Amino acid sequence: MPETDALTRDHMELEDTRVTRRYFAMFEAITGHLARVAGQFEAEGSLTRAEVNLLARYMIALGYTFRALANKYHMAGRAEGLGPGKLTFDREESGFPVHAELLQMASDAAQAGRHMKGMxxxxxxxxxxxxxxxGKLQVPTRLQYAMSQRLYYEELARGEIFWPQMHPDVVWLGNDGEGRDLRRRYLVHWAVYDSSLNIPTIYLMDLEDTGRTALPKDERRWPEAQAHLMAQAVAGLKLVTIAGGFDRDFDDLHPKRLRRFHIGPMYSSAFTRQTGPLKAVLEEAHASVGEDWALAWTMEDLVSERVELEKSGWFGSVEREIFSLDPFDGAADSGRTRMDRAIILPQRPFQVLAEKNPPGFREVRKFVVSPGGRVLSYR
Structure with missing residues (x-):
């Protein structure tokens, strides 16, 4: 019970209509910048075009999620006694809506058609x-609420939402070798709205397939691989645990690289209760409405450095990946090769951050959003 009470205290309901709409307007702006940030990584060679396209799809889906929730709670605080109540978000750890909001949205989506038939x-x-x-000289509050719910269910019915679980899919990258030496290369991708962190988390895995049947067409291996990856999509698990377990469970699937992108937390002096240097930065910035935020973007990376053959059965052998763990930044203990941290923020908070130059942010990549929407990169 004490842990549950502490978790509940971290959550907050948005009760005022204007505050709720301001919250969603801010996230609409934030999600609109994320694909451009991914494009910056492509321009410098950190991400390929295929990887950026996949990340952009997840970012767009995240934007649709916030659009749907904005419709759902458009009348929060004004239509008392009606509808879904108030949005609950995590004001301490993430700044995002709590995981339960997306679970409810997924349940609503399954019944969207039935709801719209009666509207x-x-x-x-x-x-x-x-x-x-x-005719009646009245504010049509109930009809406005009905319209907001109609728009909510229409958005859900269109799909392309960032759901609590986004099951694994593959992009074929090409083949190496021929005959028995054929190796198919795939980029496997999946995502979750992490229930412990309340932030979107995206996974990309570079995979080589030496099986007889192409992985997406293999009726046995592909469902098993999907289930395995979804079960391991937990922020608390190390990348080496996820990739190493996958490597051992599937002898003819070889994970060469695994990356995990954490989109968040979001910080705002208007909505979240952050501590440390960012608190002072956002408070001193005195940014205008819609410019009072900063979003963390973290990429964990695990790379296979070599392959070792392991005996299998009487006469066979299988490949096992040996992953590179960099001991100099503490990554050996964290189970990754490296971690890159970035922060996305508008110009005014960035100016204050640059002036203060706090120690914890000197190695953090900065992506600065101009009033016109252009994204600039600073180190």
Missing amino acids: PGQDELRRQMVEEIV
Whole structure:
């Protein structure tokens, strides 16, 4: 119970209509910049075009998630006694909506068609609103709420949302060798909305396949591989644990590289209770509405440095990946080769951050968003 109480204290409901809309407007702006940040990594060679395209798809899906939630809670605080209540978000650790919000959204999506059958369409709702405003001289609060829910379910019905679990899929990158030496190369990708951190987490795995049947067409291996990867998609697990376990469970699938992207936390002096240097930076920036935020972007990277043959059965052998763990930055204990940290923030908070230059941020990559939406990179 004490742990549950502490977790609940970290969560906060947005009760005021204007505050709720400001929160979603801020995230609409933030998610709109993420694909451009990924493009910066491509321009410098840190990510390939295929990897950027996949990351962009997840970023767009995240934007649709916030759009759906913005519709759902559009009338929060004004339509008392109606509807879904108030948005709950994590004000201590992530700044994002809590995991339960996305679980509820996934449940709503499964029943979106049934809900919309019992609702008037947008045109009919607009007609009724005009009639109530002009004919009865009343604010059509209930009709506005009905419209917000109609838009919410329409967004869910379109799909392309960032769900609590985004199951593994593959992009074929090409083949090496021929005949028995054929190795198919894939980029496997999946994502979760991590329930412990309340932030979106994206995984990319470079994989070589030496099986008889191409992995996506293999009716046995592919479902097993998908289930294995989803079960291991937990922020608390080290990358070497995930990749090493996968390597041992599938003798003809060889993970050459595994990356994990944490999109968040989000910090804002208006919404979150951060501590440390960022607290002072955001408070001293006195940024205008919509410019008072900073978003962390962290990439963990694990790379295979060589292959060793391990005896299998009486006469056979299988390849086992030996992963590179860099001991100089503590990565050996954390189970990764390296970790790259970045922060995305508007110009005014960046100016204050540059002036203060706190020690913990000197090695952090900075992506600065201009008022026009352009993203600039600073080290």
